[in-house]
Amino acid sequence: QKEVEQNSGPLSVPEGAIASLNCTYSDRGSQSFFWYRQYSGKSPELIMFIYSNGDKEDGRFTAQLNKASQYVSLLIRDSQPSDSATYLCASRRSSASKIIFGSGTRLSIRP
């Protein structure tokens, strides 16, 4: 079982709609969670991070964490073509430096 699992996609969403990206993790010791966006041929860049159960909003992005279900999600409101990318979910234990990445979900926003 992979430590961080994501559906590889592609996930196709019409422009202006809400894109919902999901991630599950197996290590209950994980304390912090990250969403990175990676455009083709580019390096990953941090979109959001979340440590506490519940929702965290930043502009059009909302991260949701449910530690009991070991589930993290990222919602993108008012999806734009520029949101088309691969989204990587990552987790980290508080007592170690290793950031574990999922294999990523490819998101495509269709005009």
Added chain:
Amino acid sequence: DTAVSQTPKYLVTQMGNDKSIKCEQNLGHDTMYWYKQDSKKFLKIMFSYNNKELIINETVPNRFSPKSPDKAHLNLHINSLELGDSAVYFCASSQDTWNTEAFFGQGTRLTVV
């Protein structure tokens, strides 16, 4: 100013050669990493250094040897390159080993022929 910079960006070399990739960060971070991203885009950690000390060494062939001359630099040397080493290698840094995010370099696309 580039926060995490890697050189070279592209590297094409023959099997059996030895090559190095350099990484430097100007963020003042204590922790640096090397990640390998394969053709399926899976990003996997290889090594992590904290203040020049090796703290994570994943199951990586010993042909791969990281070197950290100071906490702002983490270089990766690869001996006897194999076809399967072809991938994109990302250097990253974070403030410390706790709950902080990693910032990535632009990546080095290594192609072994």
